[in-house]
Amino acid sequence: MPDGQRAVTITEVATRAGVSISTASKALNGRGQLRDETRERVFAAANELGYQPNALARSLVQRRSFTVGLLSTESADRFNIPLHMGIENELGAGRVSVFLCDGRADPLRERFYLDSLLSRRVDGIVVTGVRTDARPPLSNVPLPVPVVYAYSCSADPSDLSVLPDDEHGGRLAAEHLLSAGWRTFAHITGPMDFAAVRDRLAGFRATLADAGLELPDRRVYSGPWRESFGRDAAADLLDRHPEVDAVFCGSDQVARGVLDILRERGRRVPEDVGVVGFDNWGVLTEDSRPPLTSVDMNLQELGALAARRLLSMIEGHRESGLIRHPCRLEVRASGGAPAPRGPGGIGPVG
Amino acid sequence: MPDGQRAVTITEVATRAGVSISTASKALNGRGQLRDETRERVFAAANELGYQPNALARSLVQRRSFTVGLLSTESADRFNIPLHMGIENELGAGRVSVFLCDGRADPLRERFYLDSLLSRRVDGIVVTGVRTDARPPLSNVPLPVPVVYAYSCSADPSDLSVLPDDEHGGRLAAEHLLSAGWRTFAHITGPMDFAAVRDRLAGFRATLADAGLELPDRRVYSGPWRESFGRDAAADLLDRHPEVDAVFCGSDQVARGVLDILRERGRRVPEDVGVVGFDNWGVLTEDSRPPLTSVDMNLQELGALAARRLLSMIEGHRESGLIRHPCRLEVRASGGAPAPRGPGGIGPVG
DNA sequence: CATGGTAAGGAAAAGCCTTTCCGTAGTCTG
DNA sequence: CAGACTACGGAAAGGCTTTTCCTTACCATG
16 A cells, blocks of 8 residues: 555544444445335445555455456467456446456466465356367366366366367367368368367368268378468369368368468469368458358357356356367358259359 | 255364364464374365365455456457466466456446456456557456456556567567578558557568668558558569568568469468567467468567566566566568678678 | 562454344234 | 334454563573
C-alpha cells in the first residue's frame, strides 16, 4: 500500500448508513429481510465511500474463493491463446478469477504450482496442454478440488478431459476435398507419436473409404511440425506421385511449405491441386497464396466448454471421461470450389 | 469441496505437536524463539497431516496477498506469450501468484477487472498491451496498489512504463545490413500511426546517416501488418527502385511477403539482396527461405524486468517514467554475411 | 537471597466478512 | 385482549492466521 491508505471496510459503510454490520452485509448481498429504504441507504453509503468488499475475508468465511487455477502443462504455446481466452472469458463472466500458472512441462514446477493453488484455496483447476495424448494425472492422491483437463488428457479415466475431435477434423477435410471433386489424395502431417496425428489420419481415411477411395501409406508423409518438412515432403510427393490432386496437411505450417512447392513446380492451387490445412492459424492461412482452407479446432469454444464443466463440478456435479469437441472447416480458396451437387449426392467431377 | 473434507488447519497441527497455535505458527514460519526439537515436532506434525496453510487467512492478517493482477489490454495477442511468460516466471519465483485478466481493449471490461483485482487485494497490477503508443492510465484516481505498464505505455508520466527500444531495434538492423556491405536501402513497415513504426524507422535512418547514407521517403513503404502488404510493397519496390540492395522490414510477416517476391523475381537472398525482419517470430523466421535475420524485442526479458520493478514498488520504492529495454538481433541468413572489417572501419563491398 | 536477564512458549487480539440466532415492535386473528 | 405471526435489524460466532504482548522457568550475578 504505497499511500498507507487503509481500504474501507464494511464497518465504515454500516456506520455511515446508521445500521449494524450484519444489516449492511445483508443489504449489500441482497439477503435477509430489509426495507427497501434501508438497502438504498447502505448502497448509497457504500458508493460514497467507494467500498470494495474484501474478497479474502469473504472467501475465508464462505469457504469458496471464486478463483480457479489455470495450469498450463507445456510452456505457453500459441494453442493456449484461444484456449485460455475461452476459459478466462467463461469464468470471468461467472465472476471467477483465474490464477495463471505455467508448468513448462516440468513435473516439479507443476507440483509447486499445484501446492500453491491448493494453498490459495482455489475452487477448481483446469489443466491445459498442447497434446491430446494421455498424461499422468495432476496428483496420485485425490485432490480436494475438481480438475478438468482441456486440450490435455488425463490417463485416469475418472478425470474429465476435453479434447478437440481430431478425427472429425480429418473427416471435414476429406468431405471438403471430395466435394471439390478431387480423387487422388495425399497426407502430409506431423509425428506419428501424436495421437492427434493418428486421429486426423483415421478420420480422413474413413471418409475417403466411405466414398470408395483409399489413401495408401506411401502417400502419407509424417515428419516434424515444420514448414520445411512440408516443402520436403511435397517435393518428394510430386516426384513419386504426380497423379495426386489433393493434399491434406496436418498443420498450417506444413501446408505453407506444401503450397510453396506446388507453386514453384507450376501446380496451380486450387485449379490443379486442392490443399487443406489444420489449425486455422490466421497468420499462416489468411495471406498465403491462395488463402488456405483449414480445419479449426474451435479452441476458444473448447476452453469455454471446459470452464463450464469445471463450474458445474464446483457446484457439486461429478463428471468424468472424455469429451470430444467438434472441429469446423474454415473455407478459403485452397481446397477448391465444391462442385454443384446433383440431386443424388456428391457430384462426381474429374 | 467434492468430498466434504475440511482442509487441515494450523490448530490441528498444533494439537498434534502438543504446542499452542502461536508456537506452531512460529515454527512453521521460522520466527520466534523455539527449541529446535519443538520446531521439528511441529514440522513433523504438519507433514503427517499434509498441512497447507490457508493463504486467504494469511493474506488477511498480513495485508499482503502475494498476488498481482495481469491485465492485458488488447485481446490475448501473440506478443503477450513471451511477455506473460517473463512476468509470470519472475513473479512465480517470488512466490507471487498471477491473476489473468483479458481486457480485450474494452474499457468497460478493463474497469470490471480492475475492480475485481482490487477487491481481491492484489499487491500490484501489470498492464500489458501490444502497442507502445500512450494509452489512458488505468484509473484517473490514484490506486491503492502500484501499477506498471509492460509493452504498453501510460499517458500519465508519473506511471511506470516498460517498452522495447524500437529505435535501438532499427539501429541494430541498420548496423547489420551496413556491415554486410549493402548500400541502397528500403524500408517496408506497418502503419505510421504506430509509435513503434516511427521509432524503428528513426533508429534505422539515424544509423544510416552516421554512415553517410540516406533513406529517402520514396523508399519507405507503410501499410498494414500483413504478408500480402509485404508482397505488394516489394513488387512495387522492384519496379521503381531496382537498385535497392537491402530491405528492412517492420515485421516478420511483412518480411515473409518480401522474401517471396524477391524469390519470384529472381533476386537471390542474401546473395543479391539483404533482408532483415522484426519480431523474431520463430514460425515465420526459422523456416523461411533463407532463414530470416530478425530483430528480437526480448519480450520475455522485458516482462521479467517489468515484474521486478513491480515487486520493487510493492516493497515501497516509488518508480515512474519510461524504461526502454534494448533489442537484440537474431542473425540467420537473410541479412547477408558481415564483410570482414579492415583496420579502418566498415569494409566497403559492392 | 533479591534482582535481572533470557529462553521458551502461550493467550488473545486483529484482520474483514458472512451467517445464524435472537429480540423487538408491529399487525393480525379469534 | 391474548396469542401468533411477520418484518426488521442487531449481537456474536466463526473462518484461519499472524503477531504482539505476557507468563514461566531457569540461570547468573552481586
